Amino acid sequence: MKASTNMKEYRLSDIEHLKVHGRTTGRLSPLTLFWTGSGIELNATGSELWIEVEVDYEQYEPWISLLVNGAVVSRQMLTAGRYWICLFRGMNAAKAKQIRLVKDLQAMSADPACSLHIHAVKSDGHILPVEEKPYKIEFIGDSITSGEGAIGAKEEEDWIPMWFSAVHNYAALTAEALNAEYRILSQSGWGVLTSWDNNPRGNLPDYYEQVCGLLTGEKNRALGAFEAHDFASWQPDVVVVNLGTNDGGAFHSPPWRDEATGETHQQRLLEDGTYHAEDVQAFEDAVVQFLRKLRRCNPQAQIVWAYGMLGIPMMPAIYRAVDAYRKQTGDRNVTVFQLPDTTAETIGARTHPGRLAHERAARDLSAYIRGLLNGAASL
Amino acid sequence: MKASTNMKEYRLSDIEHLKVHGRTTGRLSPLTLFWTGSGIELNATGSELWIEVEVDYEQYEPWISLLVNGAVVSRQMLTAGRYWICLFRGMNAAKAKQIRLVKDLQAMSADPACSLHIHAVKSDGHILPVEEKPYKIEFIGDSITSGEGAIGAKEEEDWIPMWFSAVHNYAALTAEALNAEYRILSQSGWGVLTSWDNNPRGNLPDYYEQVCGLLTGEKNRALGAFEAHDFASWQPDVVVVNLGTNDGGAFHSPPWRDEATGETHQQRLLEDGTYHAEDVQAFEDAVVQFLRKLRRCNPQAQIVWAYGMLGIPMMPAIYRAVDAYRKQTGDRNVTVFQLPDTTAETIGARTHPGRLAHERAARDLSAYIRGLLNGAASL
Amino acid sequence: MKASTNMKEYRLSDIEHLKVHGRTTGRLSPLTLFWTGSGIELNATGSELWIEVEVDYEQYEPWISLLVNGAVVSRQMLTAGRYWICLFRGMNAAKAKQIRLVKDLQAMSADPACSLHIHAVKSDGHILPVEEKPYKIEFIGDSITSGEGAIGAKEEEDWIPMWFSAVHNYAALTAEALNAEYRILSQSGWGVLTSWDNNPRGNLPDYYEQVCGLLTGEKNRALGAFEAHDFASWQPDVVVVNLGTNDGGAFHSPPWRDEATGETHQQRLLEDGTYHAEDVQAFEDAVVQFLRKLRRCNPQAQIVWAYGMLGIPMMPAIYRAVDAYRKQTGDRNVTVFQLPDTTAETIGARTHPGRLAHERAARDLSAYIRGLLNGAASL
Amino acid sequence: MKASTNMKEYRLSDIEHLKVHGRTTGRLSPLTLFWTGSGIELNATGSELWIEVEVDYEQYEPWISLLVNGAVVSRQMLTAGRYWICLFRGMNAAKAKQIRLVKDLQAMSADPACSLHIHAVKSDGHILPVEEKPYKIEFIGDSITSGEGAIGAKEEEDWIPMWFSAVHNYAALTAEALNAEYRILSQSGWGVLTSWDNNPRGNLPDYYEQVCGLLTGEKNRALGAFEAHDFASWQPDVVVVNLGTNDGGAFHSPPWRDEATGETHQQRLLEDGTYHAEDVQAFEDAVVQFLRKLRRCNPQAQIVWAYGMLGIPMMPAIYRAVDAYRKQTGDRNVTVFQLPDTTAETIGARTHPGRLAHERAARDLSAYIRGLLNGAASL
Incomplete structure (x- = not known):
């Protein structure tokens, strides 16, 4: 050789x-x-x-x-x-x-x-020197944003790294369409308030201010994962939050029980199939709190709550929460955008969005963000 | 011959x-x-x-x-x-x-x-005998639902019948995808509360219970256009309302003045570019009232507020209004769905959605409605 | 009014x-x-x-x-x-x-x-004044070039004018893609040597030099249809010949019998399913003769024999004929181009190419002609 | 771990x-x-x-x-x-x-x-046990069939392995569409008679009967590359030959000189831009000889000469050669199929067909082969 x-x-x-x-x-x-x-x-x-x-x-x-x-x-x-x-x-x-x-x-x-x-x-x-791109976008999400299922045959069911993609998912494709640098904070199964199985620790907001606080263990501590993130070092032009899918799933899952304390948690579904008012309110409160945190950390960013690639059951709650946040704060640079749903034609592995679903989502989302960046009024 | x-x-x-x-x-x-x-x-x-x-x-x-x-x-x-x-x-x-x-x-x-x-x-x-279709859908909308611009060159600007299409618009295409019979009630420039130019008479809800009440004149009276519609004769499975685009436009238009009375009306835009709270509330009230009327007239229908083919500035208000309606009534069969925005690639004549934009909207909307018809829970 | x-x-x-x-x-x-x-x-x-x-x-x-x-x-x-x-x-x-x-x-x-x-x-x-286009193209063909089946449901079988289109066919679309003016001479069922049913009068070449010589009757004579066409008045840059499909079909049809003279004609298929050598030679001779006529009438044109939208059984014979013509004449500006076949997805009415098939053919053919017009050597 | x-x-x-x-x-x-x-x-x-x-x-x-x-x-x-x-x-x-x-x-x-x-x-x-597929296809070609340029940015120019793909090329995609097992014999720059630079050793036919005879050196000899291939062990249903592109290029390249013997070789272009008759005849003879060899080795296979992804200048010669072969042998199971040309939209790295060009070629070629496999007469 x-x-x-x-x-x-x-x-x-x-x-x-x-x-x-x-x-x-x-x-x-x-x-x-x-x-x-x-x-x-x-x-x-x-x-x-x-x-x-x-x-x-x-x-x-x-x-x-x-x-x-x-x-x-x-x-x-x-x-x-x-x-x-x-x-x-x-x-x-x-x-x-x-x-x-x-x-x-x-x-x-x-x-x-x-x-x-x-x-x-x-x-x-x-x-x-690397040529710097004109925009920076941060994506915060769950398995969808982790690109779970964007690679692999439709029949796949194992939860393994092989099916995850950071380059064929909508976040990477949206950034490419906008010629933007991007960062992703995401975790399969997690939500704003709880994970899909009602675990209140499975929420992204609690760890947002750390470098990678959702990891655990001494090794990760030593690597600095739990350190405070230096937001001044990288201020995004746009923050996209794609959360809510697992919060919605929690309403259909059994209660989560903390083995240590015996405490349980559950987002309750009423007999008529609707969400228990207190529980959906708890979700909305969590959204509001998260938006406050995001704004504190990213004072200049357009914040877009982008949701819908696996259905839109939480959309009314998301809109209510964003509304409440805007009323409380007067902050107008937070908007909601519905992403296209995944269909039989666009589905990928593990009944998650496939490559085609990510391409469609990126097409629509990048057009929307382009409007925001070009100064389309946020109302 | x-x-x-x-x-x-x-x-x-x-x-x-x-x-x-x-x-x-x-x-x-x-x-x-x-x-x-x-x-x-x-x-x-x-x-x-x-x-x-x-x-x-x-x-x-x-x-x-x-x-x-x-x-x-x-x-x-x-x-x-x-x-x-x-x-x-x-x-x-x-x-x-x-x-x-x-x-x-x-x-x-x-x-x-x-x-x-x-x-x-x-x-x-x-x-x-004509073979009856399994579903009935009613579409209520403005120029978008009238298919304005679905035919014709992009450069066209004249407001003439030539550019309108009842067969290449999203309503017809959605019905076709679902194998449904469809009816359309629509009027270019009109809204829920006012028309694009702030005319409070340019609203669809006031005329919903008549055969075709938005027409005027003795001839139309004689033809029965103003008669009460017999809702029992045709009950839709789904009512799609695609209104709000002109109500949004009204905020950016000069006041309308009633030449007869001298009265004026305007949806006010604040200096910071946001909607005046009272005026957007008036819009929301109009949505709630319209939903009540729609429900009274169509007791069994799924009602879908579908909006977004020319941007989504009114979406927060629409969600608030639908929320308010649901809280007041307990009626869960009213949902909101965001339609895909029109792009440079999909635009048609008169800066309205072109044939491609209507095809995309129909693809997404028909998938959503199929879910509703198949009993996907409305939350 | x-x-x-x-x-x-x-x-x-x-x-x-x-x-x-x-x-x-x-x-x-x-x-x-x-x-x-x-x-x-x-x-x-x-x-x-x-x-x-x-x-x-x-x-x-x-x-x-x-x-x-x-x-x-x-x-x-x-x-x-x-x-x-x-x-x-x-x-x-x-x-x-x-x-x-x-x-x-x-x-x-x-x-x-x-x-x-x-x-x-x-x-x-x-x-x-109308703005003149930079190129002129003449198309000569059969039902495909007449746009038969480009409009209408797939199930249609009646042979009626309703299913013919001059604007959704590949000829119009090719001309549009090249910004060219176009003329079409075409006749359903006809060929170079005979029509699909072996009628030797059903050939386009015999009538090429008349205004519209394939018509019949005194009325058309009076209208001038049989007059000699003035080729000097309109010289195309490209002549596209899309013939051969019906000549191929003739091999699979019963003999044609002239009721007047009792004469019959048939392109013979051998028992092993191949074409009788004399008959396919007669086809090739007809192609050569037609190319000579086309060249005489259009001295400067690129001549493209474009064939394949309903299969390519005659392609070897077409290539042989064009080869023979080129050898005899030294004329290098005659080439052959295979058009994309029609599929279950792209078929239209009357088992003819549908709109999608015409669009694909136009995409490929216009790219090929663009090469010729830009001076790509014809070899 | x-x-x-x-x-x-x-x-x-x-x-x-x-x-x-x-x-x-x-x-x-x-x-x-x-x-x-x-x-x-x-x-x-x-x-x-x-x-x-x-x-x-x-x-x-x-x-x-x-x-x-x-x-x-x-x-x-x-x-x-x-x-x-x-x-x-x-x-x-x-x-x-x-x-x-x-x-x-x-x-x-x-x-x-x-x-x-x-x-x-x-x-x-x-x-x-692996489930056997119903069909076997062998592809013989040059850089196109090697998938050169199917991966990589359009600007790439280095000739390195990174840009070659065996899974995104038309051969793999055609086999997948037909649910067929496939084998590929291919070499960038090579042809039927000579390589693109007129080297008469750069031809695939000479090595067809060896396991991988185009390799050189003692190591490959020891590995068995030059051994006779056992054709009985794997008989394809279809042999696709995609050669001719480099034979065409040779006419535009300087002579090749054998450093050992001083001999030179060149396919000559005449002043008027046409191919020298003797040289194109040599190409055609090589095609005929190769078809004879292919048939001897694969007695039952449909042989398809598929050509055109980088233009069709050699198509007349290919048709002449296939015609000559068929006349000489009576073998009717050899046909020619034109592949869609690569366009500005579908091009990949190194000015070779990109992924889209391979997808289009596979769509058309698999439809054609499906016809052959379903017994469409070869004429």
């Missing part, structure tokens, strides 16, 4: 023009990627480029996708260990290539051992 | 198996078609079939479309006069053909002289 | 800027439209415009389509008689409108009585 | 129900994958499955794609070495998964060191 001569190794912290995507601690020795869609981007000359990763997990292994000049060229499982991965080789050394490595798996709250670090890069070329 | 021998002429009232579409007085001598999408359907054998129409107008001439076995085969302007139109000729006389003649123009409140009557049919065949 | 005042009537021969489409005699008193796709184009100001037609037939009535500013807005049957048709009314009088009236029915060799004349125009505006 | 217990390792030769795709020597210790699209298929239970590969190259590294239950889930570069790759983990152990590992890179004649072996599988489940 002919290897490139002149390969030089660089610790990430030594790379001047390194672009890190996704919410991280800022540490680079190594860089830990928590969230789906996080990763690194390099504008690199040279014929060949490798990165050194370190991977571990108890149950759920990370996956990565690789984009070269904006096109997805590779996607692979990362098994445990510390090793080098070749991102490209044999290319015209003089030309700069835009290289983006993306974590294709959500932060895995169900596996405290799951981790993905990037230590170093080696190359026979130079790392040039 | 070889004409069919054996042609026999039938007054409409003599045809046992005549199917009339659209809301009419029930009179057949002649049949007057008021609304867009109204018309007659015949399941006819014979080689040839003609109908006798009588047409008048001061300014806006009616148009018709003809469907043979479900396919649109003809569309033409009807100039003034009483004359016969050939719907088909030269066909296999033994076979039954499903013939549907559709008025392609909305009820024209702006032209009290505009009228379209059907007097008679002549044919060398027999009129057999 | 309010009619426009100031209407003035113009004989066609008095209109300076009249644009006539399609091959005609050049006579304008009246203008007789023989071929599908023929018609008149006007660039007209004024609020209203009518044309006077005169229509007759024994069996097959003509249809017309109307395009306003390039968009199809109307399509209607023309019953027998002499009468005025309103093309538009109520439009902004100051603006010029591009109006194109198109005969939607092929020349009807089966009905010597069928005729469509245009006598006059009346309008309250002016007729301005 | 939690690894599955109960993992057992199997040499390939020990697996009863192993399905090998692609033309190979039949050796399994190890299995060497030469051609693009070759690979192994397993119907496996168990929660986890790994394979052991051994990879080498001087310049061009192999890539693989992984399909799980028919869906592409992974694609990755294989760097040099002998190592284990995890194909899945964490799955429901009781369920059988259809696993297909596909070599995504053509046989690399330009790199005699390039090799990919599979040694073993380890799993905690069972390997069940």
Whole structure:
């Protein structure tokens, strides 16, 4: 095997023009990627480029996708260990290539051992400045935003990393359509108030201000996942919240019981099939509180509550909550947008939205956001 | 010219198996078609079939479309006069053909002289029973539901009947996708509370209980347009209301002044670009009142407020109003559905939704309604 | 009814800027439209415009389509008689409108009585010069090129004018994609050598040099249909020949018998399902002869034999014939192009290509012709 | 990291129900994958499955794609070495998964060191019989059939393995549409008579009867690449030949000079831009000879010469050659089919057909082949 001569190794912290995507601690020795869609981007000359990763997990292994000049060229499982991965080789050394490595798996709250670090890069070329995009968008969501089911056959039922995609989901596609940088905070099964199974800890808002607070365990603590996020370091132009689907599901699930305390929680469905008023109010209160937190953390952002890819049962409650928030605060830059529902034609693996459903959602959502960014009045 | 021998002429009232579409007085001598999408359907054998129409107008001439076995085969302007139109000729006389003649123009409140009557049919065949469809849907809307701009070049600006279509609009396409019979009550520029130019008379709800009360003049009175509609005669499974676009526009229009009384009306926009609270409340009250009326008239129907083909500025108000109505009444069979927005790619004539926009809206709306009809819980 | 005042009537021969489409005699008193796709184009100001037609037939009535500013807005049957048709009314009088009236029915060799004349125009505006298009294309074909089945339900079986379209067929769509003026010479069931039923008179080449020689009868003679066409008056940049489908069908049909002479003709199929060598050679000879005639009449045109919308059984023979022609003549500007086959998804009425099939064919053919026009070498 | 217990390792030769795709020597210790699209298929239970590969190259590294239950889930570069790759983990152990590992890179004649072996599988489940597909198709082609450019940004110019795809190309998609097993023999730049640069050794036919005779070097000899292929072991229902594009290009390239002998070769273009008659005849002779060889090796197959994804300049010569072959042999089961050309909209990397172009080609080609398989007469 002919290897490139002149390969030089660089610790990430030594790379001047390194672009890190996704919410991280800022540490680079190594860089830990928590969230789906996080990763690194390099504008690199040279014929060949490798990165050194370190991977571990108890149950759920990370996956990565690789984009070269904006096109997805590779996607692979990362098994445990510390090793080098070749991102490209044999290319015209003089030309700069835009290289983006993306974590294709959500932060895995169900596996405290799951981790993905990037230590170093080696190359026979130079790392040039990455061109910054004109917009920044943050997406907050559940399995839909984690791209669960965007890959895989319709018949798949196992809950495994293989079916998750950070590049074929509506968030990535919306950002691409708008030429925006994007970050994703998402967790399958979670909601605003509770998870699909009524667990009140399965809510995104409680962890919003940490780097990746929904993870657990000492290892993640040591990696800085529970540290306060520095919002000043990255202020999005738009925050998209796609939550509510699991809050709706909770009404149809049995009560959740805290094994430690014996306490239970349940969003109650009345006999006539409607939501118990107190419980749906609790959901709305949670939405309002979350919007307050989002606004505090992102003073200038347009906030869009985007919902509907798996039905719209919570939409009235979402509208009420956003209304209440707007009345309380006078904040007009919060709007609601209905995403297109998934159909038999567009469904993917695990009865989740497939690639076509994500493409349709991105088409509609990007058009809506483009309107907001172009100054369409928010009413 | 070889004409069919054996042609026999039938007054409409003599045809046992005549199917009339659209809301009419029930009179057949002649049949007057008021609304867009109204018309007659015949399941006819014979080689040839003609109908006798009588047409008048001061300014806006009616148009018709003809469907043979479900396919649109003809569309033409009807100039003034009483004359016969050939719907088909030269066909296999033994076979039954499903013939549907559709008025392609909305009820024209702006032209009290505009009228379209059907007097008679002549044919060398027999009129057999029409196969009834499993569902009935009523659409209530504005120019979008009138199919304004669904036909014609993008550059067109004249407000003329030529650009209106009752067969390429989302209402017809939704009904077709659901195999449903449909009726349309619609008026360009009108709303729930006022028209786009703040005229409080330009509202659909006030006229809902009449056959076609938004028309004016003695001629229309004589034709029965102002008579009470007999709701028992046709109970829809679904009522779709696509109103709000012009109520939203009113906030951006100058006040309307009643020349007779000197009174003015305006939906006020505040300096910060938001809606005046009292005025948007008036809109919401109008929605609630309209829902009460719709429910009274259609006790069993699913009512869907479908909105969004030209933006969603009124959506929060619509959701508030539907919420208020549901709380007041306990009626759960009223829901809101956001239609896909029109884009540069899907726009038609007169900056209205084009054929593609109507097709997308119908795809999404029919999927939603199919869920309702299949008993998806309304929450 | 309010009619426009100031209407003035113009004989066609008095209109300076009249644009006539399609091959005609050049006579304008009246203008007789023989071929599908023929018609008149006007660039007209004024609020209203009518044309006077005169229509007759024994069996097959003509249809017309109307395009306003390039968009199809109307399509209607023309019953027998002499009468005025309103093309538009109520439009902004100051603006010029591009109006194109198109005969939607092929020349009807089966009905010597069928005729469509245009006598006059009346309008309250002016007729301005029509903008000439940069290219001219002539299409020669059979039912496919006549747009048979491009309109109507899939179940239709009657052979009647209703299912023919001159604007939704691949010829019109190809011309539109290339911004070209087009003419069509076509006849359902006909071929290069014989018609589908082995009638040697059912061939287009024999009549190519006449205005519309495939018609019959004294009336058409009087109208000039059999006069020599003046090729110098309109030289196409491209001639598309879409023939061969019926020549192929003839091999599977019983012999044709001339009732007058008792002579019969048949393209013979061998027992093994192949074509009899002499008969397929006769077809090839007919292709070569036709190409010689086409070249003589159109010295500068690119000639494209485009075939395949209903299968490609004759393609080898077509290639052999074109090869032979090129060898004999050294003429390199004759090529063969395979059109996409019609599928279950794209089929229309009467098991002919539907609208989708025509759109696909036009997409591919226009790309191919664009290459020829841009000087892609013909090899 | 939690690894599955109960993992057992199997040499390939020990697996009863192993399905090998692609033309190979039949050796399994190890299995060497030469051609693009070759690979192994397993119907496996168990929660986890790994394979052991051994990879080498001087310049061009192999890539693989992984399909799980028919869906592409992974694609990755294989760097040099002998190592284990995890194909899945964490799955429901009781369920059988259809696993297909596909070599995504053509046989690399330009790199005699390039090799990919599979040694073993380890799993905690069972390997069940693979369901056989009803049809077998063999594709023979050049870069188009190698899927060159089906992956990657349009701007890419480097000739590297990254842009080749065995699963997004028209061959794989055609086979999928027909539910057929497929094999591919292909080489970028090669033709029937010469390669694009006039090298007479760059022809596929000379190597057709060997396992993978176009490779070079002692290593490949030892691996059995030059052994005679056992045609009895796998008889295709259809052979698709997509060659001619580079033979056409040769006419526009400078002469090729054999450095060893000093001999040169060139397909000559005349001054008027046409092909020299002798040289195009040499191409046609080569086509005829290849068809004879194909028929000898595949007595029952339908042979389809499918050509046109990068223009059709050689089509007349291909038709002449197929005609000549049919006349000489009486063999009627050889036909020609034109594939849709690549357009600005469908182009991919390296100015080769992109994914959309391959999808369109597959749609048309699979419809054509379906006709052949259903017994549509070949004429």
